[in-house]
Amino acid sequence: MMAAIKAEFRKLLTVRSTYILTGFVILLVIFVAFYPEGWRLQGPQLHDPMTLTNDITGALNVLVFGAVIAMLLMTHEYRYNTIMYTLTSSRSRSRILWAKFVTVSVYALLLTTTLAVLSPLMSYVGVHASGHSLAPQTIDYGSIIWRALFYGWAYIMSAYVLAALIRNQIGAIVALFVIPTVEQLLSILFKHASVYLPYIALNAVTQQPSPQQGVISHGRAAAVFGVYLIVGWIVAWVLFLRRDAN
């Protein structure tokens, strides 16, 4: 298992896309947090005790690029047919899937932590660099830490599960964008029950959904998305064991 995990990390760290997309995400968060969310912050926003908390949850929106990296870890195997080497190097297909799971989890948590630290920090620096100061901030550390980490991990993991199910690179990336869009359309139909749709539930872990989509606690929202993730993971696992490797 350790050999498989090591190989997966090396795969992740030896392709350009990992560095390009991760670098882009970090630079984007630094810029947005420092300039529009820091330097240019004015008026009532400076007096909002939740500004830094909102910076953290806001920064998580760019995790879509991290999700794409997780997808590439799986879909590159099929696109470039390296899956045949991967599968014949291990005694069991399950080990390979779990090795990728561990790799994606570590990457997701590291990226989420980096963004969650950088965003409020750069915002704070930006505000002070412009000669202003923020009102005393109310930060519920326990809550924001688990919610940010869960959101980052679960969102990137959902992308990995989609990639394992679809296997086609373009198809998987399109699905990652299309599913949340379809959910927004479905929310017109489901109204208050919309918070039980997967990505609306996941968003509710960090931000309250619009009142029309229903009300749900952060913990319950995490549980709802967790159930979707587990079901998706089980289906992906079974298919990974049964499908031909091409």
Next chain:
Amino acid sequence: MIKAEHLGKKYRKKVAVDDITFTAATGKVTGFLGPNGAGKSTTMRLMLGLDNGAGVTTYDGKLLREYVRPSHVVGILLEAKAFHPTRLARRHLTVLADAGNIPKQRVDEVLDIVGLTSEAKKKPGKFSLGMSQRLGIAAAILGKPKYLILDEPANGLDPEGIAWLRDFLKDYARQGNAVFISSHLLDEMSQMADDVVVIGKGKLIANTSMKELITGNSRSSVFVRSSNLSALEKAIKKGSLVYEKSDGGFKVTGTTTDKVGKLAFDAGAPVLELANRNASLEDVFLELTEGAEEFRTKNGGGKS
């Protein structure tokens, strides 16, 4: 020994591989022949557990998944361009080494063996087909496996590369390993393979030694020429042999030079020339796979 038993694979209603059983012995190169679409690649994938289908393949009596380190048992090359195009050649092999618990220094060794040391830090996406094949061969031998399963490894190699591959694989087999290799280069295969497995339309046609395959073929014959052709012809007729006039002598099929020589001697016909005329592997292949081609040119594409 590789023992593939009752391999089978269906795609909806189409049978790609139909109950194929064969062996590939250690110490030998086993050629795997068949027309396009015969099911060679699918068979190889089934042997490795990459495709789900019927049958089992054992390596020294054990399934591949029963080995703790499968990379040390079987090395594969199923597709030349099976690599991430921007992951450097050396890193590509390092990933495989990590996955197979293979020491890093082996990466440099195999790069040296296949002659890619100078290209180690280049992106394989820019490699020619021949260089890609060499990288694939390097990947296959990375774990010093006892078994090599190679699908068309000579494709794209230049003559020097093909000669190198032939010598390398024969040598690899001689060290007590088994090489199972498919190729469309029949001339090359006839020089390289000790045994041969022939399939057509997903079915096994032959699993025998290369020598038997060629000498046992109807196109193999004995050529004999004499200064007394009439006496020789009578003797051949008397011996109930099938023959035809050819090149100022007789082409006799289904016999040996010993028999024909004795007949001529007994008949008092002085022999000027007596030789085996074996069919080429191409002749045998075309004869064996006649009607088993998935794709056929308008005029048949084969020799008459």
